[in-house]
Amino acid sequence: MRLRHAFLAALAACLLVIAGCQTATEHVRIAHYTKYQRPEAGHTAEQDALVNRLCLFGEPTHAPAWPHGPTTEIIRPGYVLENSATDKDPLWVCEHLGEENIGGPLKRPKHEPFAPDPLLVPPHRAELSDYRNSGYDRGHQAPSGDETKDLNRQCDTYYLSNMAPQVGQFNQHSWKNLEDLVRGWAAACGGAYIITGPLFYDPKEDDAKTATGYFKYKTIGRDQVAVPTHLFKIIILKDKSGQWRSLAFVMANKACPAQVNYKDYIRSIRWIEDHGGFKFLPGLDKPGNEALRQQLKGQAPADIWPAAGPQ
Amino acid sequence: MVQVRGGMGIVNPVVQHPGTIGILATDGSPGWWIVSCYHVLCRLNRAPFVKGEEIRLADSTTSPDVIAHVDRALVGLDAAAGIVAGEVEVLPGIFGLPPVTAPSEPTEGMVVAKYGHATQYTEGTILRVDGDDVWIRGGDDPNARLSAAGDSGAVWVARDTWSPVVLHTGTNDAGMIPYARGIRLLTVLEQFCLEVILGG
Numbered sequence: 021m022r023l024r025h026a027f028l029a030a031l032a033a034c035l036l037v038i039a040g041c042q043t044a045t046e047h048v049r050i051a052h053y054t055k056y057q058r059p060e061a062g063h064t065a066e067q068d069a070l071v072n073r074l075c076l077f078g079e080p081t082h083a084p085a086w087p088h089g090p091t092t093e094i095i096r097p098g099y100v101l102e103n104s105a106t107d108k109d110p111l112w113v114c115e116h117l118g119e120e121n122i123g124g125p126l127k128r129p130k131h132e133p134f135a136p137d138p139l140l141v142p143p144h145r146a147e148l149s150d151y152r153n154s155g156y157d158r159g160h161q162a163p164s165g166d167e168t169k170d171l172n173r174q175c176d177t178y179y180l181s182n183m184a185p186q187v188g189q190f191n192q193h194s195w196k197n198l199e200d201l202v203r204g205w206a207a208a209c210g211g212a213y214i215i216t217g218p219l220f221y222d223p224k225e226d227d228a229k230t231a232t233g234y235f236k237y238k239t240i241g242r243d244q245v246a247v248p249t250h251l252f253k254i255i256i257l258k259d260k261s262g263q264w265r266s267l268a269f270v271m272a273n274k275a276c277p278a279q280v281n282y283k284d285y286i287r288s289i290r291w292i293e294d295h296g297g298f299k300f301l302p303g304l305d306k307p308g309n310e311a312l313r314q315q316l317k318g319q320a321p322a323d324i325w326p327a328a329g330p331q
Numbered sequence: 332m333v334q335v336r337g338g339m340g341i342v343n344p345v346v347q348h349p350g351t352i353g354i355l356a357t358d359g360s361p362g363w364w365i366v367s368c369y370h371v372l373c374r375l376n377r378a379p380f381v382k383g384e385e386i387r388l389a390d391s392t393t394s395p396d397v398i399a400h401v402d403r404a405l406v407g408l409d410a411a412a413g414i415v416a417g418e419v420e421v422l423p424g425i426f427g428l429p430p431v432t433a434p435s436e437p438t439e440g441m442v443v444a445k446y447g448h449a450t451q452y453t454e455g456t457i458l459r460v461d462g463d464d465v466w467i468r469g470g471d472d473p474n475a476r477l478s479a480a481g482d483s484g485a486v487w488v489a490r491d492t493w494s495p496v497v498l499h500t501g502t503n504d505a506g507m508i509p510y511a512r513g514i515r516l517l518t519v520l521e522q523f524c525l526e527v528i529l530g531g
Contacts, residue, residue: 062481084473
């Protein structure tokens with residue numbers, strides 16, 4: 021009996037050593053030669069109406085020659101998003117804040133209904149198990165706090181297609197505070213269009229002396245949900261004189277002080293396009309819109325707007 | 332009287348996602364056929380289809396009439412064909428393109444053009460032919476769209492002969508540039524026992 025126990029203990033130790041020696045890990049890579057294809061049937065009339073309502077100047081498109089891999093568009097009454105099958109994160113989420121959703125009575129639900137998105141087929145989506153014990157929050161892109169009048173629309177924000185892994189301290193404080201600021205501006209100005217999403221970016225690539233042409237990032241879970249290095253949020257609204265105004269932020273997905281100076285995180289929309297591989301507000305590409313396009317996308321305000329919105 | 336022609340937008344009201352009439356065809360008996368994608372005429376995601384379902388023009392505000400009924404389907408090829416309704420006038424050819432000639436083989440390097448419900452007239456070059464699968468790349472303008480949602484079902488024709496060659500089924504944007512994807516049209520026509528109505 022003692023000999024048997026010793027043998028089993030030795031066997032278990034051997035197995036542990038072998039497991040500890042394994043260094044190969046599984047990763048996801050875009051298949052550049054593939055027979056995968058996305059069908060090109062058009063939107064339903066209802067989907068067209070939602071896209072027109074939620075995506076100011078059109079749905080974001082991909083920048084030329086930027087390989088985002090297979091993606092799926094998801095259209096719901098509260099948001100439109102594009103899900104990345106390789107990252108299992110949204111590329112971008114478009115929403116409109118206005119009388120239809122902010123300033124209502126709904127609070128954050130006590131039992132938050134996080135769920136994988138039923139409109140996405142495994143393995144093209146994040147699962148609940150991917151986030152379990154990962155050390156990251158399920159970070160809303162279109163916040164649940166933006167939907168305070170319709171319970172179905174609030175529940176829709178809890179699909180994992182609307183989430184990206186976020187550092188908890190960042191998600192629960194400085195990012196949340198930015199979401200509150202944005203709702204305040206939307207309320208003050210009669211509505212606002214918002215585009216939110218993850219970014220994968222290393223500041224060393226902005227300097228030729230430090231750029232290496234590659235960077236590292238993390239993934240979580242069996243489905244390798246990509247942890248973004250940064251998050252962006254773009255706000256576009258009309259000021260008191262009826263002029264379109266824009267303000268955009270890029271914040272690192274890491275712990276930071278609860279109180280930050282948001283002025284330090286302002287970027288132009290063009291900067292986000294260049295670092296994310298998108299073209300936002302594509303409707304502004306039509307001839308005659310050059311001035312508005314440059315004003316909204318090419319320039320970054322020097323400071324954030326006051327609580328009452330831009331004057 | 333309602334008229335139909337290749338290149339026009341169509342929708343199955345049950346599917347609700349519009350696409351394009353690829354080409355008009357005949358099986359030798361009285362009556363005409365439209366050819367398009369399975370995911371336009373029948374069902375998305377390869378779900379089983381219902382024979383006889385109505386097909387309407389996509390712009391139903393001006394024409395709510397039924398223009399065809401779904402009859403034949405090849406889910407593996409993502410192709411389907413419908414019988415044109417009796418009171419509909421069939422025009423040969425494809426909207427926006429010169430008269431079509433007899434269908435032929437797609438070949439690598441062939442310059443092709445299509446007229447689709449979403450992006451209308453666009454041109455590309457056949458990059459690869461692998462069995463029935465065809466890849467088409469766009470031109471040098473990186474901002475030009477080769478195809479978009481709503482173009483499914485359009486037929487690519489060889490630009491030098493106006494011979495129909497490929498049924499457009501989707502896009503593959505997994506690489507550095509988006510490709511249009513399609514199926515060898517001759518395979519679809521052979522399987523459906525249909526012949527293209529020439530001219531236009």
